[in-house]
Amino acid sequence: MHSFDDINLQAIPAGRDLLLMITGGEAHIGAASTAYAEGEGIQVQTTAVPGHKEHVLTAGMAKRAAKVLDRTVTVVMGIHYDDLNREEINRISEITEALLEQWLEQARTEESR
Structure with a gap:
């Protein structure tokens, strides 16, 4: 395990915009999602490298961060471990979501100072 x-x-930081890179195991670029305000909502554009599944996480994470921070956010993710089972994949999802929430909480705290 x-x-x-x-x-x-x-x-x-990229000016007003933000790049969040999430890596683990054998780091690489598996997917990238950019979320930005358009009209009354937030749009997301995602690109995934064939054979990679990180886009399942990056799209929602980029949208969440863009909404919370009111800025354009790109999330790039590349996480690879050999021979993962379903439970381990779910654990990676939980860890990455928790990392994002912790970072967003810290960013909101710093902005309010």
Whole structure:
């Protein structure tokens, strides 16, 4: 069983916009999703490398971050561990969502100062 303790989130400001990179295991680029305001809502554009599944997570994460932060956000994710079972995949999803929520909470706290 994998520990997944090397999964991390790195935030890179790009002017008003934000790039969030989430990697773990054998880091790579598996998918990228950009969320941005359009009209009354938030649109998301996603690109995935064939054979990779990270887009299942990046689209929702980018939309959530863009909504909370009121800015354009791109989430790039590449997480690879060999021979994962369904439980481990679910655990990776939980870890990445928790990392995003922790980072968003920290960002909101810093903005309110």
